[in-house]
Amino acid sequence: xxxxxxxxxxxxxxxxxxxxxxxxxxxxxxxxxxxxxxxxxxxxxxxxxxxxxxxxxxxxxxxxxxxxxxxxxxxxxxxxxxxxxxxxxxxxxxxxxxxxxxxxxxxxxxxxxxxxxxxxxxxxxxxxxxxxxxxx
Amino acid sequence: xxxxxxxxxxxxxxxxxxxxxxxxxxxxxxxxxxxxxxxxxxxxxxxxxxxxxxxxxxxxxxxxxxxxxxxxxxxxxxxxxxxxxxxxxxxxxxxxxxxxxxxxxxxxxxxxxxxxxxxxxxxxxxxxxxxxxxxxxxxxxxxxxxxxxxxxxxxxxxxxxxxxxxxxxxxxxxxxxxxxxxxxxxxxxxxxxxxxxxxxxxxxxxxxxxxxxxxxxxxxxxxxxxxxxxxxxxxxxxxxxxxxxxxxxxxxxxxxxxxxxxxxxxxxxxxxxxxxxxxxxxxxxxxxxxxxxxxxxxxxxxxxxxxxxxxxxxxxxxxxxxxxxxxxxxxxxxxxxxxxxxxxxxxxxxxxxxxxxxxxxxxxxxxxxxxxxxxxxxxxxxxxxxxxxxxxxxxxxxxxxxxxxxxxxxxxxxxxxxxxxxxxxxxxxxxxxxxxxxxxxxxxxxxxxxxxxxxxxxxxxxxxxxxxxxxxxxxxxxxxx
Numbered sequence: 001x002x003x004x005x006x007x008x009x010x011x012x013x014x015x016x017x018x019x020x021x022x023x024x025x026x027x028x029x030x031x032x033x034x035x036x037x038x039x040x041x042x043x044x045x046x047x048x049x050x051x052x053x054x055x056x057x058x059x060x061x062x063x064x065x066x067x068x069x070x071x072x073x074x075x076x077x078x079x080x081x082x083x084x085x086x087x088x089x090x091x092x093x094x095x096x097x098x099x100x101x102x103x104x105x106x107x108x109x110x111x112x113x114x115x116x117x118x119x120x121x122x123x124x125x126x127x128x129x130x131x132x133x134x135x136x
Numbered sequence: 137x138x139x140x141x142x143x144x145x146x147x148x149x150x151x152x153x154x155x156x157x158x159x160x161x162x163x164x165x166x167x168x169x170x171x172x173x174x175x176x177x178x179x180x181x182x183x184x185x186x187x188x189x190x191x192x193x194x195x196x197x198x199x200x201x202x203x204x205x206x207x208x209x210x211x212x213x214x215x216x217x218x219x220x221x222x223x224x225x226x227x228x229x230x231x232x233x234x235x236x237x238x239x240x241x242x243x244x245x246x247x248x249x250x251x252x253x254x255x256x257x258x259x260x261x262x263x264x265x266x267x268x269x270x271x272x273x274x275x276x277x278x279x280x281x282x283x284x285x286x287x288x289x290x291x292x293x294x295x296x297x298x299x300x301x302x303x304x305x306x307x308x309x310x311x312x313x314x315x316x317x318x319x320x321x322x323x324x325x326x327x328x329x330x331x332x333x334x335x336x337x338x339x340x341x342x343x344x345x346x347x348x349x350x351x352x353x354x355x356x357x358x359x360x361x362x363x364x365x366x367x368x369x370x371x372x373x374x375x376x377x378x379x380x381x382x383x384x385x386x387x388x389x390x391x392x393x394x395x396x397x398x399x400x401x402x403x404x405x406x407x408x409x410x411x412x413x414x415x416x417x418x419x420x421x422x423x424x425x426x427x428x429x430x431x432x433x434x435x436x437x438x439x440x441x442x443x444x445x446x447x448x449x450x451x452x453x454x455x456x457x458x459x460x461x462x463x464x465x466x467x468x469x470x471x472x473x474x475x476x477x478x479x480x481x482x483x484x485x486x487x488x489x490x491x492x493x494x495x496x497x498x499x500x501x502x503x504x505x506x507x508x509x510x511x512x513x514x515x516x517x518x519x520x521x522x523x524x525x526x527x528x529x530x531x532x533x534x535x536x537x538x539x540x541x542x543x544x545x546x547x548x549x550x551x552x553x554x555x556x557x558x559x560x561x562x563x564x565x566x567x568x569x570x571x572x573x574x575x576x577x578x579x580x581x582x583x584x585x586x587x588x589x590x591x592x593x594x595x596x597x598x599x600x601x602x603x604x605x606x607x608x609x610x611x612x613x614x615x616x617x
Contacts, residue, residue, distance in 0.1 A: 008547030010177065010204050011211060060390070067383050074376040075326040077271065107268055108577045110337040110617065112379045113231040116386060117207030117404040133207055135231045135379075136338050136548070 004032030012115075014133035022058065025121065025128045026093060027083045029062065030069055033111065034080055036134065037073065040106045045082040045098030052094045058121045062130060065093055066114040077102045111136060137181035138172070141165065147201075147600035148533075151184055158401065159188040164196040166534070168596040171201055175545060175588055183210040186401045190215065191409075192222020194475055194482060200489050200539040201596035202588075206230070208404035211488035214537045217410070219470060219481040223398070224415045225407035226389060226422070228485030230466040231382040233422055234429035235340075235373030236307075237512045238437060238462035239523065241359060242444075242455050244366040246346040246612075252448060253570045256344060257613045259447035261572040263439050264342055266617035267334025267375065268574045274333045274435070278325045281377075281428075282317035284332065288427030289434040289462075297438035298459075304501045307463040307491060310430035316420035320377075321384050324421075328377030328428060333435040337578055337617030339541075340372040341517065342440060344613035348520060351605035355507055355525060359460050361607050368444070368457070369521060369609070370436055371514050373466065378425035385418045410483055419468070419483075426467055433462055460523070461510035465490045465540035473535050484535045492526030492538035492603050511538045511603050513594060517571060517614045518564055518584030522594050524603035538603045542590035548581045555580035564614075573616035582616060 055061030080099035151163030208227025289310025
């Protein structure tokens with residue numbers, strides 16, 4: 001099963017995310033976002049952070065989760081490769097994220113922000129899907 | 137949605153208020169038939185309609201000829217809301233707060249640097265941090281950042297980056313009053329700490345250009361421009377700091393919608409009354425990012441001057457390198473406008489649109505008071521950019537606003553596919569344009585054919601009489617992030 005798929009609008013890029021459950025949606029979206037930043041496989045899970053994000057719905061939590069990861073990436077220049085979810089419900093997610101400082105590794109693209117535009121999380125039969133647009 | 141447009145004249149189209157009961161004002165799109173048919177997506181027009189539903193919106197939801205699909209407000213969107221009774225929307229400004237552009241003129245001519253392009257591109261690439269995948273040369277403490285928020289480009293000048301004269305050639309003198317650093321989050325401060333003095337990636341760039349065409353000799357002379365004169369253009373914004381402030385306040389505004397019972401068709405347009413704690417806080421924080429962006433471009437310009445002087449083994453005095461103007465194209469500002477014959481104080485949101493004040497406007501520096509505000513329109517890295525000036529019609533038609541650039545015509549995926557098996561860098565070099573970028577993918581995504589021909593946009597804005605053409609500049613050296 002595909003974990004994520006990118007799509008383009010004229011100016012920006014977005015991502016469709018697939019998962020068996022909501023945890024997979026959150027993990028696969030994180031993987032997809034970092035793949036958009038760099039498709040390099042050189043990064044390793046050397047540094048570890050524990051993060052906690054709160055929201056008022058799955059959509060808000062999803063937006064804040066990706067925004068939080070982007071914050072760690074952009075402020076501390078860490079590319080994350082490993083995501084373990086410790087706790088997840090529509091109001092809170094707790095996770096351990098592991099990654100490595102970028103230094104001179106190959107970065108292909110800068111994501112300015114995660115947008116709320118047409119952001120969706122849905123459940124179809126036994127599958128979950130999400131859609132998100134990034135500002136590049 | 138396109139079929140609902142009614143032609144007012146060759147460059148002005150009405151999206152009638154009657155098409156949707158939620159619209160408080162009509163939409164007006166300034167565009168030529170050709171651009172409308174070839175480049176305006178239905179989604180972008182839906183975004184014009186969505187913006188027309190915002191509480192307190194005045195006159196119309198406007199779009200410039202470079203309109204394209206964004207998030208919230210379309211790129212090229214301009215809306216004005218009443219300062220007392222209206223709302224402010226971070227989605228009406230965008231994530232890259234005070235993304236903007238500055239243009240410098242030198243004493244050099246094309247012949248002086250024809251054989252020095254390689255030296256120049258290397259010198260600039262070495263000296264100008266792109267900030268992509270790494271950080272800049274500066275590292276600020278949070279308290280130093282707060283000084284930048286309060287003072288803007290003036291902070292940079294006080295620290296020795298450029299001169300006071302530069303501030304006179306900057307919109308709002310490079311500093312908005314009322315920036316309150318306490319309204320900026322810890323996260324935003326963390327992101328901003330190492331990104332002052334960085335260019336960033338995507339469509340941000342630094343170019344050395346030459347004047348290819350003069351359209352108005354009288355105006356060009358005032359700008360010290362003549363054919364083959366060398367110019368320099370810098371395009372960047374408030375970097376991660378602004379992106380984080382916008383993200384933070386998008387969340388604040390999401391909650392404000394519920395608090396103030398505002399119903400919107402798109403959450404990305406989330407807003408709050410200007411006259412509310414949320415609205416006031418956003419405006420204060422937005423001003424911090426705007427001031428940071430002006431400091432950023434001021435510092436980058438200083439390093440550009442240094443790099444060019446070093447590469448050409450000449451002094452700044454010899455080379456000129458004088459700032460013509462710097463302006464924002466993603467911002468919200470408190471401005472006075474005449475609406476239906478009455479003076480009103482408005483919050484003018486420009487998202488991918490440039491302020492274009494007419495001759496005589498009191499906010500213009502004295503040297504441009506008689507000719508109107510310079511409006512810098514970057515194109516793509518292979519063709520050309522334009523210098524225009526604002527007109528009286530801009531004031532009556534678009535709250536003193538103009539277009540901001542070419543706008544993409546190919547998505548990034550399509551651009552990469554189109555560039556497969558080609559070296560865009562070599563193709564450009566054969567045309568005499570030297571490009572350096574952090575990554576090859578950027579060059580492919582940003583290749584000239586990924587953008588519309590900016591002259592089509594300029595033709596439409598001039599046709600609508602919103603701006604007047606002064607000169608066209610062609611790139612010869614390009615730095616991308």
